Structures are given as structure tokens and as C-alpha cells.
Amino acid sequence: MSTVTGAVQDYAKAIYSLGARENEPVSTSALAGRLGVSAASASAMVKRLSELGLVTHEPYRGVELTARGRDVALGVLRHHRLLETYLAEQLDVPWDRVHEEAEKLEHVISEDLINRMAAKLQDPTHDPHGDPIPTADLAIDDAPTRSLDSLEAGERGTFVRVSDSDPEMLRYLHERGIGIGDSFEVIERQPFQGPLTVRFGKRSHVLGGALAGAMRVGESS
Amino acid sequence: MSTVTGAVQDYAKAIYSLGARENEPVSTSALAGRLGVSAASASAMVKRLSELGLVTHEPYRGVELTARGRDVALGVLRHHRLLETYLAEQLDVPWDRVHEEAEKLEHVISEDLINRMAAKLQDPTHDPHGDPIPTADLAIDDAPTRSLDSLEAGERGTFVRVSDSDPEMLRYLHERGIGIGDSFEVIERQPFQGPLTVRFGKRSHVLGGALAGAMRVGESS
DNA sequence: CCCGAGGTTTAGTCGCGTCTAACTTTTTGT
DNA sequence: ACAAAAAGTTAGACGCGACTAAACCTCGGG
Numbered sequence A, B: 001m002s003t004v005t006g007a008v009q010d011y012a013k014a015i016y017s018l019g020a021r022e023n024e025p026v027s028t029s030a031l032a033g034r035l036g037v038s039a040a041s042a043s044a045m046v047k048r049l050s051e052l053g054l055v056t057h058e059p060y061r062g063v064e065l066t067a068r069g070r071d072v073a074l075g076v077l078r079h080h081r082l083l084e085t086y087l088a089e090q091l092d093v094p095w096d097r098v099h100e101e102a103e104k105l106e107h108v109i110s111e112d113l114i115n116r117m118a119a120k121l122q123d124p125t126h127d128p129h130g131d132p133i134p135t136a137d138l139a140i141d142d143a144p145t146r147s148l149d150s151l152e153a154g155e156r157g158t159f160v161r162v163s164d165s166d167p168e169m170l171r172y173l174h175e176r177g178i179g180i181g182d183s184f185e186v187i188e189r190q191p192f193q194g195p196l197t198v199r200f201g202k203r204s205h206v207l208g209g210a211l212a213g214a215m216r217v218g219e220s221s
Numbered sequence C: 001c002c003c004g005a006g007g008t009t010t011a012g013t014c015g016c017g018t019c020t021a022a023c024t025t026t027t028t029g030t
Numbered sequence D: 001a002c003a004a005a006a007a008g009t010t011a012g013a014c015g016c017g018a019c020t021a022a023a024c025c026t027c028g029g030g
Helices: A006-019 A028-035 A039-051 A067-091 A098-105 A111-120 A167-175 A209-214 B006-019 B028-035 B039-051 B067-091 B098-105 B111-120 B167-175 B209-214
Strands: A055-058 A062-065 A156-161 A183-189 A196-200 A203-207 A216-218 B055-058 B062-065 B156-161 B183-189 B196-200 B203-207 B216-218
Touching: A006 A028, A006 A039, A006 A062, A006 A067, A028 A039, A028 A062, A039 A055, A039 A062, A062 A067, A067 A098, A067 A111, A067 B111, A111 B067, A167 A209, B006 B028, B006 B039, B006 B062, B006 B067, B028 B039, B028 B062, B039 B055, B039 B062, B062 B067, B067 B098, B067 B111, B167 B209
Parallel strands: none
Antiparallel strands: A055 A062, A156 A183, A156 A216, A183 A196, A196 A203, B055 B062, B156 B183, B156 B216, B183 B196, B196 B203
8 A cells, every 4th residue: 555665756756857847748768768767667667656546647648647646756855855955054965966865865764854854954945956845735836947048148147946966067066166046147148059158256157058958047136 | 796785784783683792693583583574584585695695504503694794784783873873963853763763764875974974973982872883994892781680789880771672661761861871779679580679860760671671781980 | 541660568577575385404392 | 212393494476676578559751
């Protein structure tokens, strides 16, 4: 009955993050790619999730989370992001490494312990990468954000969020002194989806490619 | 190769704690009893541990840890006891509940994180139940202790250690204000392995049975 | 319209860690 | 000393979560 194993949680989380934008159905191969398993494995697990009532699955058509499935995903997302925040703030784990630590701990930590951590941190709303943390009753504020590379020269903004799953990127940004919450101005933009020149404080940086795509930005504030 | 799974660690830990006194061989049924599995399961896992080079096993004669097996056991014991200490001190988890939390976390926490916790706690030598914590290079100070019920009337001592695995006992002691490090005097002892009357500070308590057996004591200091 | 490419599912296997049932070895009691 | 009891092992099964190989849709291009 209580067969919501760690693997099941991982699948729910992956489906959530792949299909979050307006409950789009998620393809088996996208799921397999995200989780680093074969398509056959993903297909088998989708069947399991479906039997558990966590997803609806139309064969050959993709998979969608049910309300219960969404709660499973948000629960583990809460664990993940609170752990990341706790590790970064209380144990000085560098922000490019908190993700993999949290990935393992999120499935075994108790509700009680997670809530103690949240209390100690005074119920943070965002993790070190700017991702929103679901509340204890699984509400999440996941407003869409713009990508840095959608900006034009002259625009100003705040760097609000970046994917936690690429340590290289995080290390790269950290080395250059760029962090969540920093304000910036786009100085220049190369044509043909070229890189942007962006000024953070006194220093200017050339940011392009996947990096500029992964950096999410908000209003100038 | 790296097939030292969580279950394997649990078996190594159980063998260590059952056979710690002078490397006595541990029986399959003792192991099964400790881990709450069938004798057949324990027998199968002993075979696995043996193939991994963590134990020597003479069929029908019991099992003993090899040097490598001892290191596996001490490694997980270090994790367990540091986690207990961390949870108790940093997150105010009551001491009768830290054991079960640590039991799950000990297998997935990274060496780096454990060492960060140890540093934050300033490398504690004992956990909240008085059990010694192995150092990072797996040295442990596990001097044998006397049991409270081995004392005679008039003897004084310090309560130094108690098993972490029985929350009921821990809660009982906590409710009566008895904690690790407290000094006491045995006021009276009933004959025929009867209970002892022991004074801690101003209050006297009648302690007997499994409780007096589980409480370990040291010199008066 | 049909046929092939590519995505999806099924079939069959494997390792881990558990179980029960049956069998073997050791210990114990008369 | 020997039979019965207890302890230990083997045999066969199962659920989980992965794999490869093969069969099966679906959809787009000729």
C-alpha cells in the first residue's frame, strides 16, 4: 500500500518538472532522458505510478500527474529545496554541491525533521538557487520567469533563479561573483542569438548559450 | 564492486555490536534476531558479506568481521552517532527519537557532510546516549563499562551510557530527570537480583530489571 | 494512401533482499 | 549414546527497479 518508494518519488518529481507548464502530458522518452534510464524502464515505472493512482496514462500518448501525484511531487520538492537551503546556510555546503546531497537525503528524511529544519531557517520561501519552496501544506508559488537571453540591450533586472542541477554552471557563476538576487543591466546584445554583455555591480560579463538560457530574471526592483 | 549497500552496512554494524567483546563469533540467529529478519535471510546475507570479504564464515559455526568488515561497521557507526548528536544538539530532536532518524540517514549521507557536521559540533567524542563516536580514521575508544545492576549498596558512580535503541527507556529516564553524566549513589539493593534504590542529586529512584541492566556506569569522578 | 522512422510498450532476465518450507548439522537431555 | 530439539543452510519464490531485444503504435513524407 504505502509503496511510494524513493524511485516512485523521483518519477513524480520528474513528471512534475517536465510538465509543470500547464499540465502538459509528458512523454516516456523525456522522462527516461531526465532520469537517465532506458525508455523501457520508464514505461514500466509509468505503469506502476498509474496503478498507484499518481498519474493518468494513455498508452503511446504520454502521462500526467493526478492530484495525489502532484502532492507526492511537491512533497519531495519541499524536502529537496529545504535540504538545499539548510545545507547551504547551516553547514556551508557550496551551492553547486547541495543538489546532489539533497537528492539522496530527500527520500529518507522524516516530516518532523524537515519541519525542524524549516523552523530553524525561519520558513524560507526560496532555496539557494532561487527555486520556490512548497509550504508544509504543499502550496507553491511558481510564477513563470523570463530567461536572461530574452532581454534586450538597456534592460535592467534581477537575477532570481537558476537550475540547481548543473554544478558546472553554478561554480562558473559563483567564481564570477554572480549570485541570486543580484541586479544587473544588459549592456549589449550580439545578433543571431549571440551572447549578452551584462553588468553586475561594477563588473561586466559576457553570458551566452545555455548559461544565458538557464538564468532566470525578474523585475529590476 | 562497490556493492556495500545499506543492508550490508546494517549487517556489518549488527555483527560488530553483537561480537564486539573480544571478537567472539556471532551466530546467525542472533544476527537475525537483532535485525528482525528470518534466519534464512540472515544466512543468505552472511554469504554475501563473506563474498565481499567483510566477514569470515565457518558454516554452522558463526561469523566474524574481517578488518575491512570492521571498518565498514565503524564507518556507519560514526555516521549514526554523529547524526544522533547533530540532531539532538542542532535541531532539538528529543534523545529518544534521534536513533530512528539516524538509522535511515546514516546510509545516504556523504562523508563530506558528516565531517561538516562533526566540525560544527567541534568533533564530539560521545553521542547523546554516551556511546563513543569513531574518529574520521575509524579509531574508537570502546572501553567496557559496568552495568548499574552490578553495583552494591553504598557505591557511587556516574551514569555514562545507555542503549540508544529503546525509546521507552530513554523517555522514562528523561521524564525522571536522569541524564548521561549524572552522578549517583546506590542507597540500597534488594536481594535476588532485585531493584536498586539510587539517589541522583536530591531524588531517589528505584531502578531494576532490564533498565538497571542497560544503564552503564563509570567511576565516581 | 501507405510505408518507414522513431517513439512506446511488452517480454524476458537480472541482482538485491526478503520470505516460507524443507533439509542438514550440532547440541542437548535422558 | 542416541534420539529429539534447536540451530543453520539450501531451495524456490516474490517485489522492486533496472536492462536488452523484439514487437507494436503513430505520424509524416513520398
